[in-house]
Amino acid sequence: MATAITSAPFASGVVVYCRAGFESEAAQELDATAAHAGVAGFARTERSAGFAEFVLTQQGAPDALLRLLGWSRLIFARQSLAVIGQFKSLPKEDRLTPLLAALPEGFGVRDVWVEAPDSDAAKPLSAFCRSFNNAFVQALRRRGGLDPASPWRLHALFPSGERCLLGLALIDHAAPWPQGIPRLKFPREAPSRSTLKLDEALQILLSPQERERWFKPGMSAVDLGAAPGGWTWQLVRRGLHVTAVDNGPMDENLMASGLVTHKREDGFRFQPRQRVDWMVCDMVEQPRRVAERMAEWLAEGWCKHAVFNLKLPMKKRYAEVQQAFELMQAVVARRGREIEIRAKQLYHDREEITVFACER
Numbered sequence: 380m381a382t383a384i385t386s387a388p389f390a391s392g393v394v395v396y397c398r399a400g401f402e403s404e405a406a407q408e409l410d411a412t413a414a415h416a417g418v419a420g421f422a423r424t425e426r427s428a429g430f431a432e433f434v435l436t437q438q439g440a441p442d443a444l445l446r447l448l449g450w451s452r453l454i455f456a457r458q459s460l461a462v463i464g465q466f467k468s469l470p471k472e473d474r475l476t477p478l479l480a481a482l483p484e485g486f487g488v489r490d491v492w493v494e495a496p497d498s499d500a501a502k503p504l505s506a507f508c509r510s511f512n513n514a515f516v517q518a519l520r521r522r523g524g525l526d527p528a529s530p531w532r533l534h535a536l537f538p539s540g541e542r543c544l545l546g547l548a549l550i551d552h553a554a555p556w557p558q559g560i561p562r563l564k565f566p567r568e569a570p571s572r573s574t575l576k577l578d579e580a581l582q583i584l585l586s587p588q589e590r591e592r593w594f595k596p597g598m599s600a601v602d603l604g605a606a607p608g609g610w611t612w613q614l615v616r617r618g619l620h621v622t623a624v625d626n627g628p629m630d631e632n633l634m635a636s637g638l639v640t641h642k643r644e645d646g647f648r649f650q651p652r653q654r655v656d657w658m659v660c661d662m663v664e665q666p667r668r669v670a671e672r673m674a675e676w677l678a679e680g681w682c683k684h685a686v687f688n689l690k691l692p693m694k695k696r697y698a699e700v701q702q703a704f705e706l707m708q709a710v711v712a713r714r715g716r717e718i719e720i721r722a723k724q725l726y727h728d729r730e731e732i733t734v735f736a737c738e739r
């Protein structure tokens with residue numbers, strides 16, 4: 380076992396993984412977040428690549444960089460890595476030697492993940508990634524480069540068989556799933572596949588402590604646009620009493636749980652009689668209309684916590700998200716309140732993002 384006697388190599392930038400087709404939003408977000416944090420550089424991306432890069436003007440310390448441009452701060456990022464090597468044409472007969480040469484002797488990583496972007500072009504690379512991952516781990520072990528106490532994980536991202544971005548993840552600040560994709564199992568009893576979206580949202584947007592504190596049997600929730608009940612099912616599974624608002628029919632087995640009250644009403648007009656612990660909303664509508672209604676719920680104190688989807692328009696999607704959040708903050712500020720907003724484009728989201736909001 381190696382001891383991490385050498386500090387991490389300098390980073391030339393950050394690479395984030397994203398849903399294919401959202402590279403430009405990921406790049407705009409990197410530019411905006413870096414500018415806000417005073418990190419000099421520029422974002423670049425390629426169409427449908429499944430990732431975007433931020434190139435630093437001056438090389439920097441990877442840990443500081445990942446605290447500023449980390450995965451959990453970025454809506455469109457599934458993973459965020461500090462880039463320590465870029466290889467445009469690795470020789471097919473020996474890809475390992477140049478990659479190993481980028482790592483200083485004595486620098487230990489806890490693990491190595493060889494990945495391809497989640498893009499059509501990179502799909503055929505999955506078998507290669509698996510076998511090359513084994514070879515990489517063995518080579519690192521031989522040279523004493525694996526250290527179970529290291530805070531770092533090494534990632535080799537292969538957009539093609541010859542091209543590789545070598546990156547470091549700070550394990551405590553990184554997505555814990557290969558490719559940044561949580562592989563959630565669809566629960567057979569759940570009434571719709573949308574159930575995975577709320578499950579993923581709660582895993583990604585809340586810490587384990589928050590999940591434990593904010594979901595307790597007997598708590599109350601409202602689900603706006605609930606039918607057939609995939610989101611309600613997740614709440615019921617956690618023991619919550621749910622008022623499900625939708626003109627459409629709810630799943631019969633779910634209704635038999637005795638924890639659901641179905642109201643055939645307009646979700647944009649519905650108001651709870653009493654403050655509830657949770658409000659979730661999956662109504663497909665104009666993002667501004669949804670954002671405004673969600674903000675009213677929080678401004679009026681009708682719920683403590685909210686999870687909802689914002690459908691993205693075809694164009695200016697990043698700007699639309701920013702405007703929706705500004706609108707929400709303005710609505711609650713008029714009532715003298717402040718809210719915290721966290722958001723992610725989840726693996727189970729398509730042309731939308733999922734947002735968590737709560738009173739500060």
Ligand SMILES: C[S@@+](CC[C@H](N)C(=O)[O-])C[C@H]1O[C@@H](n2cnc3c(N)ncnc32)[C@H](O)[C@@H]1O
Nearest residue numbers: 571573604605606607608609610625645646661
């Ligand atoms: C995407 S589906 C919800 C799926 C649900 N979250 C699940 O997991 O099964 C959207 C739902 O919103 C409902 N909806 C749309 N506009 C609504 C409104 N103004 N009031 C109540 N429900 C509405 C639709 O009837 C539809 O059932």
